[in-house]
Structure formats: C-alpha cells, structure tokens
Amino acid sequence: MDYVTGFGGLLVPLIIWFASKDKIQGMDQHGRSIINFQLSLLLYIVISIPAILLLGLGLLGFLSVALIGFIVPIVNAVKAVNGEPPSYFMTIRFI
Template identity: 45%
Template sequence: MRLISTSIKNQNIMQKENKQLLVITHLSQLLDVVTGFGGFIVPLVIWLTQKDSVLNMEENGKAIMNFRISMFIYFIICIPMVLLFGLGVLGFLILGILTFVFPIVNAIRVSNDQQPYYPMSIKFL
C-alpha cells in the first residue's frame, strides 16, 4: 500500500499543472466551426501527446473525446429523423448549439479548477 501511494505522489510530482493547455484543448474543438475540420483531431493529438506530462490532461482528454464521439453518434441518428416530421432538423439545431457552447463552458470551468462536464456524453474511454 505504501509503494502505491509513493508512486502516485511521484507521478503527480512529475506532471506539471498547465491550465492554459487544458483550456486550449477544450477550445480546439471549435476548429470545426472556424475551419470545417480539426475539432476532433487537434484535441486528440494534444491529449495523446500530453496526457503523461500535464496534470488532469487524462481526465479532460477522455471527457472531450467521449463528448465528440457521442455528438457524432447523435448527429448520425438525426439523419434518418429528418424524414420523420423534420425532427432531425430540430436535433441538428440542438446538437449544433451543444457542440458550440459546451467547449467554451468547460474551458472556463477548467480555468477555474473545476472538473469538465459534458452533458449527453456516453463514456467510451
């Protein structure tokens, strides 16, 4: 038990706190709005390359990836729903608002030392 707690302490000492990188990781999801692509790839690359060196990057990266994968699945579900009385159009609108607002909200939460919260996120990772 003592070895486990010591290794956890050593791991936390080796990781540095970098709130700016966490905020950038959350905000990089908005690249889809600006450029049309990159909103999935850029946070994924940042998470995979920095998860061992930045404190809380593992949790934040998993939350971002779970949210992005969940939103993709919900967008796919909305496609056939368009034929059903146009409910898919309303779904696209709601999902579009969620994918724009929650990266900003969670970037603010991370900068205030709070845990990120993405609604409707299915835990894949």
C-alpha cells in the same frame, strides 16, 4: 471548432491528449471528456440524418447538437482554467 474544420474538432483534441496526458496534471481527465463529447456529438448527428424524414425531427436534432456543441466547450474551458472537473452534457463514455 467543428463548424470550421469538420473532423478537426475531434482530431486536434485527440492529438493534444495523446501528446500531453502524462505531462500535464488533469489533462487525462479533460482529454477523455473532450474526446467522448466529440464522439457523442458525431453519433447524434449521424442519428439526426435519417430522422429528418420523420417529420423534420432531424432538423431539431441538428439545431440542438449545434447549440450544445457551441456552449458546452466554452463552459468547460472556464472550468478547466479554474481547476474544476469537466461536466459534458449528454456525453456517452467511449474511452
């Protein structure tokens, strides 16, 4: 979703999580995980920008963030449907 809307990938889950974390069972855990994942991806992108000057390592960072940002949410959506707990790769726990 970030590829199309930019910060919408962070704002939309944040709004949905605030609105329904107490109403839907498991929403609090999945919502926190999604917000932490999106914030982690944003941090990795910010770190990759100056790393472009270091032999192009930032480009590798951008590519890995793009792949992780595309694949991991799909895997965790399937887990959420099956009632399994989320597991986001390389996520820093902010909240």
